[in-house]
Amino acid sequence: MTATKESYLQSMLHGELTWVVGEQYVQTDDADKLGHSIDYYWVPEVWHDRGKELTPPDFVVHPGSAKEVAEVLRIANNYKIPVVPWGGGSGSQGGALPIHGGIILDMKRMNRVLSVDTVSLTATVEVGINTQHMEWELEKRGFSSMHLPASIACATLGGFIAHRGTGVLSTKYGKMEDMIMSLEVVTPTGEIINTLPVPRHASGPDLTQLFLGSEGTLGVVTKATIKIHPIPECRKFHAFLFPTMHAAMAAGAKIMTSRLRPCVIRLYDEPETAHLIKRVLGIDREGAYLVFGFDGQEEMVDLEMKQACALCREQNPEDLGTEMGQTWWDNRYKFFYPPYMFHMPQAFGTLDTVATFANIEKVYWAMKNVVTENFPQARFIGHFSHWYEWGCMLYARFIIDEPPTDPREAIALYNKIWDMAIRAAIREGGVINEHHGVGLKLGRMMKDLYGPAFKVLQDVKAALDPNNIMNPGKMGFPGGNR
Numbered sequence: 309m310t311a312t313k314e315s316y317l318q319s320m321l322h323g324e325l326t327w328v329v330g331e332q333y334v335q336t337d338d339a340d341k342l343g344h345s346i347d348y349y350w351v352p353e354v355w356h357d358r359g360k361e362l363t364p365p366d367f368v369v370h371p372g373s374a375k376e377v378a379e380v381l382r383i384a385n386n387y388k389i390p391v392v393p394w395g396g397g398s399g400s401q402g403g404a405l406p407i408h409g410g411i412i413l414d415m416k417r418m419n420r421v422l423s424v425d426t427v428s429l430t431a432t433v434e435v436g437i438n439t440q441h442m443e444w445e446l447e448k449r450g451f452s453s454m455h456l457p458a459s460i461a462c463a464t465l466g467g468f469i470a471h472r473g474t475g476v477l478s479t480k481y482g483k484m485e486d487m488i489m490s491l492e493v494v495t496p497t498g499e500i501i502n503t504l505p506v507p508r509h510a511s512g513p514d515l516t517q518l519f520l521g522s523e524g525t526l527g528v529v530t531k532a533t534i535k536i537h538p539i540p541e542c543r544k545f546h547a548f549l550f551p552t553m554h555a556a557m558a559a560g561a562k563i564m565t566s567r568l569r570p571c572v573i574r575l576y577d578e579p580e581t582a583h584l585i586k587r588v589l590g591i592d593r594e595g596a597y598l599v600f601g602f603d604g605q606e607e608m609v610d611l612e613m614k615q616a617c618a619l620c621r622e623q624n625p626e627d628l629g630t631e632m633g634q635t636w637w638d639n640r641y642k643f644f645y646p647p648y649m650f651h652m653p654q655a656f657g658t659l660d661t662v663a664t665f666a667n668i669e670k671v672y673w674a675m676k677n678v679v680t681e682n683f684p685q686a687r688f689i690g691h692f693s694h695w696y697e698w699g700c701m702l703y704a705r706f707i708i709d710e711p712p713t714d715p716r717e718a719i720a721l722y723n724k725i726w727d728m729a730i731r732a733a734i735r736e737g738g739v740i741n742e743h744h745g746v747g748l749k750l751g752r753m754m755k756d757l758y759g760p761a762f763k764v765l766q767d768v769k770a771a772l773d774p775n776n777i778m779n780p781g782k783m784g785f786p787g788g789n790r
């Protein structure tokens with residue numbers, strides 16, 4: 309049952325929601341509903357672009373506290389209607405779309421930095437906070453979250469927690485799952501719980517990690533204690549142009565397996581070097597561009613930088629120096645916005661995945677071959693942006709400049725590319741996704757990835773959310789009510 313079918317039911321619900329959050333925080337007009345019907349997922353974008361109607365929520369509710377969230381969830385359970393948490397709506401996987409109608413829980417009113425612990429270097433914040441605002445608040449106090457994603461200005465901390473998101477400095481400061489100390493969560497049945505105050509313990513399994521990456525399917529995250537960092541004394545960059553991606557990968561892997569600690573390494577394959585690096589940095593030569601940076605105390609930075617450069621030179625690259633590294637850093641967000649970013653009518657997908665150093669190039673080639681051999685209309689480019697001691701993340705993209713004009717045909721083609729590319733990645737040791745999440749886009753492949761282990765996740769979902777109200781139909785979980 310969804311609320312749209314019966315107007316008296318809508319009216320009852322409207323009244324109850326209003327009692328909880330106040331009249332001005334329950335929106336039902338068409339503009340508000342439309343704004344909460346589309347995120348950064350290409351499928352609803354093309355649907356909308358071609359004049360088709362989106363699926364709106366019945367209500368957009370703006371809670372001001374965990375208690376209000378809990379009350380809203382209790383109402384939703386009574387009527388068995390869906391609730392979908394909404395942060396900035398910048399997600400690329402359709403995670404926040406109200407595909408079964410119901411209540412959108414827009415978290416942006418919960419946007420305060422509540423406290424900063426300057427002894428332990430942690431901060432406790434409400435997770436509806438815009439990540440750029442959070443960073444500015446911390447910088448005013450002399451600290452940084454070191455979470456600097458390309459969507460810093462249009463996303464909330466809650467969205468990143470829900471997607472295990474990542475920022476440009478993840479190689480040193482970690483992904484979202486490394487940045488969190490503890491969480492406050494409202495469970496689907498409306499209990500407000502806190503996970504343990506520290507992220508390392510032997511007191512049973514880690515509940516914090518259960519909710520990280522749960523994409524609004526296991527509850528609503530309302531508060532987080534995050535790690536914060538002093539602003540580093542300096543941050544320096546260096547860039548090289550390698551003859552091949554393979555040679556550059558060998559250098560990047562050597563930097564990581566030598567246990568140097570760059571804050572960033574980014575390696576662009578030859579086509580993306582030609583496409584993007586040429587346009588943004590003006591480097592008009594063939595090869596694979598690799599940039600890295602170190603930050604911290606200058607003496608240490610200089611030493612690590614010297615060692616990393618020496619490891620790179622073993623592969624005989626062209627030394628582009630510090631300026632071509634610094635220019636990349638200064639332009640780091642530019643790559644993700646017009647005119648450099650792809651947009652309608654182009655079809656494009658970010659096939660991000662992660663694998664060990666032993667497998668990552670196999671994953672790259674498997675994805676690239678499957679896309680270019682089966683879909684001659686598609687281009688394939690990629691870079692490697694988040695590096696670990698054991699492997700790195702591939703941010704691959706397919707682009708079709710002129711997809712079919714019929715949206716159904718365009719979506720069918722789009723999904724076919726996704727299915728074949730992701731399955732190729734899984735076969736070679738990759739995963740469905742590294743930091744954008746699963747959402748509506750990739751839920752159908754969760755069983756392929758997890759095998760029988762997916763039942764464990766399904767059982768957790770069923771136990772925590774008996775009426776299946778939380779974000780139904782996402783992450784491979786069933787849509788509608790049980």
Ligand SMILES: Cc1cc2nc3c(=O)[nH]c(=O)nc-3n(C[C@H](O)[C@H](O)[C@H](O)COP(=O)(O)OP(=O)(O)OC[C@H]3O[C@@H](n4cnc5c(N)ncnc54)[C@H](O)[C@@H]3O)c2cc1C
Nearest residue numbers: 395396397398399403457458464466467470473474524529
């Ligand atoms: C230009 C651009 C650049 C991007 N760059 C990056 C990048 O560098 N790194 C990166 O990781 N991502 C990036 N993204 C993707 C996107 O910004 C992230 O996935 C981000 O985490 C989404 O946050 P949001 O607040 O917009 O979430 P939304 O899109 O509103 O929601 C995303 C998911 O989180 C759930 N959710 C939101 N808030 C809560 C909550 N409080 N409790 C429980 N569930 C919740 C929603 O239900 C949904 O499933 C980029 C997107 C764009 C448009």
